[in-house]
Amino acid sequence: MLYVRKKPIVLEKLEAIVPRLAPQHPSYSKVEHALAKEWKGFIGEKKVDFFLQQLDDRFTILSGIYLRVHDSNFQIDTLVISPQALYIIEVKNYNGTITFDTTLQQFFRNDGLQEKGYRYPITQAELQKSHLENWLLERSHAEIPIYYFIAIAEPSTIIQVKGDEQAIARVVSHGEHIASKIWEIEQSIQGTNTIEQQKIEQLIRSANRSQTHNVLDKYMIKKTDILPGVVCSICGKIGMERIHGAWKCPHCQGISSTNHLKAINDYLLLINHEISNQECMRFLGIKSHSVVTRLLKGSNLSYNHTNRKWIKKS
Template identity: 30%
Template structure:
């Protein structure tokens, strides 16, 4: 049973809004594009395991995607958490391509792709830390101390995994083996640890204390508002900015016309700068001069407003 479904992480939405609005010559442009590609690959990998998890019986397995909890000292995020009456299992999912070699001596993995080597932190070490933190979280919230298990799952079917450490094969798996590996864990535990009532309690508390990461992407890359290109982007050719002609947005590059192209730009503003906005800020971001047009747009996309005249502040709808 899917308790918390997989959704596009806020960081991807923010990077998608930011990437076309940072000039190509800016010193952060390549970092932003590379990070967006990396996050998208991770999301693709995490989405791809949903098919294999769907073979687990709904009445026995409770699945949470992207759970982020606080253990009393640190936040920790798990790609996927699977809860049963007998155990809880953490999945740390990787979508790395090429050849992956585990180097346990230095707690790293080495990716060999297109003749190049690149090192990453050892996901087994990361998984062990998450298991420890989850145990700590369960204890902190006075919940039953379930056996905490876990796997590092490589979801790219073409990935070649190599390791000289025999223990690695018990932790590192390919996504197509998920169903059998989790079923085997469940069968190894002969007796239930939790009642159905206790399961419901843990589900309720997990969802209550789940704290998704939502930070400023502008601050993350140490940008200013002046670094961000303003205007409405053409949804056909990505030209920036569109011109406002009468009641349409017009693209001088591909001649595309739209009545509502500003909606995507307003969403970009919200992802980049937050939900609170004034009429002057909207005019500046959309590169328009008409106050009445700005007011009409804001009234159509806002959930509330406070203040009067020039001091009026709008809160954009989610």
């Protein structure tokens, strides 16, 4: 089974902001922290994805599901669709020791330096299951079995339980064991139920909403705070110069012929969904209209002759 998880749009935006925000900006440290958190979550999901490849072609894996039911949105990290059931997989990427307290429904992580409490993952997964059941019910699919798991991405993480160990063991495990847990359920319900797998997949794909994540507003960043220029992919500093058909970094002397592509994408992510030649000249720091036109033509964008702006291809 070949499956590749796409980078979440919020992660893309945070990656674009950090090198383009002055370190003295009031929100700089918050954005840096948010970027590190999003990256850690994404890496954890990728780790679990690797082990889910053990499932054969009878299973469909969907990621980053964002649906709306009863006037509210809900998100699912990973959804596995089998011929018999749906499996919600909530991924947690923690180091050190984590503790599930089933009596008080609390969740803690101890990284060796401090103990910190987080939202109880079981409650979170149960809520996702309830939302998905209601979403399917609205579409006349009320009898589909739905199961959930909490996948701990880091294999070295120690899992402890205060209270009902068996209840936690049924739904919580390291990522490498999730596929086998799915297989166990599949075998136990074999022949009892068959779902319209392809139809359910298409329903979810077509309804999957795009998360806009207005990161600038969230961190009180103005568009004018976003620094223009081409970022060096070697040293990470902004301000590469266009020299002899390439980009040269004045800080590390690194050279690239394609770093403008990332800069244009940053603009489309953070400033506007479309860009004119004039705006591109300013953002890239290029004075030649013909050079910018040539770069835009090679950027896999579509040109709108009506407003004379470039936009991402749909």
